[in-house]
Amino acid sequence: MRLPGEITPSGRVLRIGLVYVALVALSTLFSVPVVWMVSSSLHKLPEVFAQPYQWIPEIPQWSNYLRAVTILPVPRFLLNTIIITVPVMAATMLSSALVAYGFARFQFPGRDLLFSLCLGTMMLPGQVTMIPLYILFARLGWVDTYLPLIVPSLFGSPFYIFLLRQFFMTIPRDSEEAALIDGASRLRIWWSIIMPQARPALATVLIFTFIGTWNDFFGPLLYLNSPEKATLTLGLNLMKTQVLGSGVVEWNVLMAASLLVLLPNVILFFFAQRHFISGISMGAGK
């Protein structure tokens, strides 16, 4: 006899079949914009506007990509982005790991309160601090330099502090205590015992910091005025403004440029999907 809520074997197969159909339909909807983007980027300009639209170009126009990187000084934008991203990644990781170690392993008055405060600042909308910070950096003469985009990363980032503290708490204390007895300093223990064991968590921090900095728009928009100092993301917006302002909009070139900016994200994502997922789940699990 079958219980009322139970599913028969054939019902089960049918259900899984329906799930596959739904997934294929939905994932097609999610992917079509990207396929169209690639297709547009390889067309000649008149073909982009052709009705009905030909999805596969007769001759792929790879020269659109060449035009996308020469219409504005994209190699320069790339260099600028790297000049910002690399120090921000290193500084965020090191400073956040130092602070996380402090919260994970030391007893001091007010620690739990300070840690809650640190978590609380994660929820703080950036708009309440952006105007005074802009005035501060303007007074320091830092506007139109990379300093406002790099220097704050020396002071740790609440989400990564949280993430690393949780990870450090899971590392057994045995080898640390042995090293303390041998007379090692806490800084040395942090660097040579804790940090090597925390590699997976540090990798998550580096990946998220890379994505955040590489794709940041608001920071460069506020602080970088000279076009030749622009990052890729800011430069892409400059290109959009320039191309939209011309007579016939070169959507093929805009799509090629956008794809080039997306590419490092996509490559990183495919190699490190696990880190993306664990980082996001950690954020929600607190």
Added chain:
Amino acid sequence: MKTEHRLGFLFISPWLIGFVLFTAGPMIYSLYLSYTASSLLSPPQWVGLENYQRMFADPIFYRSLGNTAYYAFLGVPLGIVLSLGLALLLNTPARGLGIFRTLFFLPSVTNTVALSILWLWLLNPEFGLLNSALHAIGIEGPLWLQDEAWSKPALVLMSLWTVGGQMIIFLAALQGVPRELIEAASLDGAGPIRRFFAVTLPMISPALLFNLIMGLVGALQVFTQAFVMTGGVQPGSEGGPNQSTLFIVLYIYKKAFQEYDMGYASALSWALFVIITACTWVAWRFARSRVHYEGGGS
């Protein structure tokens, strides 16, 4: 001070200094600025409540609030329903679902400016893919971003394309629901819909609350899409037809960094801060008694 205490403070000192320099100090200064008339060049002049009075009488402020509320209250619930739906599909015990997870998740880890340019092209009234597809099934698509009535739905549509992060959070929560509970409900005669509402939904309610609050906080601060997609060639033209995509953060940006009206912009940003805090608090209060946490803690 004990060495242990001193060392602890030393290790957290980067954050502590950063907190004072880049968070607490600026917050206090921004509150002060909101009571002043202040441009970048001249020193701030105390004007008392004038900025706040001006704000409550400013029709564009109300317009931007209305736009933001429209975007958040339409986009966040739809985003939650979609991401939960995708997560439920992916939580089926079947093979080869990893590829679908990747496809759904991918748009949400990319560059907002690049995606905005893509959507600008997708939503192009004449040649865009969306209206071409609508045309193929006999519907004349709207002007989307160039139409006051359709510009916000267009941005909501785009936001639905980037729900991958929320989906991952739901999926992780769904995978944490014990199978025995579902099976027990089955044995008690509960059908799939009943099981979902009586067992699964309460079990994943912490993830639901998290996505709701983070979704609201994010939507209330929407900026980049509106700036890139509805900005014309002239600086200052951002905000779309009849200011229909002038969201509150975009308005703050224009006041502060295009007009250098720092005092008024600070008052606006404090209004936004109060609104975000209030929304979070209401969502939290509403949910607190209804959210189920493992182990019965609060």
